[in-house]
Amino acid sequence: MVYIQRRERFSSAHQLFNPNWSIEKNDEVFGKCANKNFHGHNFNLIVTVKGSINPDTGFVMNLVDLKRLMKIYVTDKLDHRNLNTDVDFMLGKMASTEVLAVEIWKILEPKISEHHAFLHCVRLEETENNFVEYYGE
Numbered sequence: 001m002v003y004i005q006r007r008e009r010f011s012s013a014h015q016l017f018n019p020n021w022s023i024e025k026n027d028e029v030f031g032k033c034a035n036k037n038f039h040g041h042n043f044n045l046i047v048t049v050k051g052s053i054n055p056d057t058g059f060v061m062n063l064v065d066l067k068r069l070m071k072i073y074v075t076d077k078l079d080h081r082n083l084n085t086d087v088d089f090m091l092g093k094m095a096s097t098e099v100l101a102v103e104i105w106k107i108l109e110p111k112i113s114e115h116h117a118f119l120h121c122v123r124l125e126e127t128e129n130n131f132v133e134y135y136g137e
């Protein structure tokens with residue numbers, strides 16, 4: 001099994017806010033991330049795909065195809081958007097990096113399978129210091 005990775009970048013705005021809670025409770029749990037006027041991050045999305053090497057190409061999966069899938073189905077929908085209001089697959093969900101990573105997995109996993117490879121990890125870097133990884137379980 002060989003693992004390949006591709007990084008794409010996007011910038012999005014969000015607010016961490018639970019509508020079932022009071023303003024005070026949201027402020028207590030989420031701090032400045034609950035700011036009602038939103039704030040932004042420059043995200044790194046690193047997708048890891050695993051598979052065996054195709055003897056005809058020497059590739060696990062053509063990285064041009066992986067780049068295209070990540071761009072069309074994920075980063076084009078997220079870049080310069082508001083995760084709370086502009087992104088169909090995030091509507092009604094908490095706009096956390098954890099939730100976003102799981103939703104990106106759901107989108108990419110079947111697309112990558114069509115290329116005879118397997119999604120292994122969705123890694124989202126929200127800041128220089130805060131990262132999320134999701135392995136599908």
Ligand code: NI
Nearest residue numbers: 014033039041
């Ligand atoms: Ni944030």
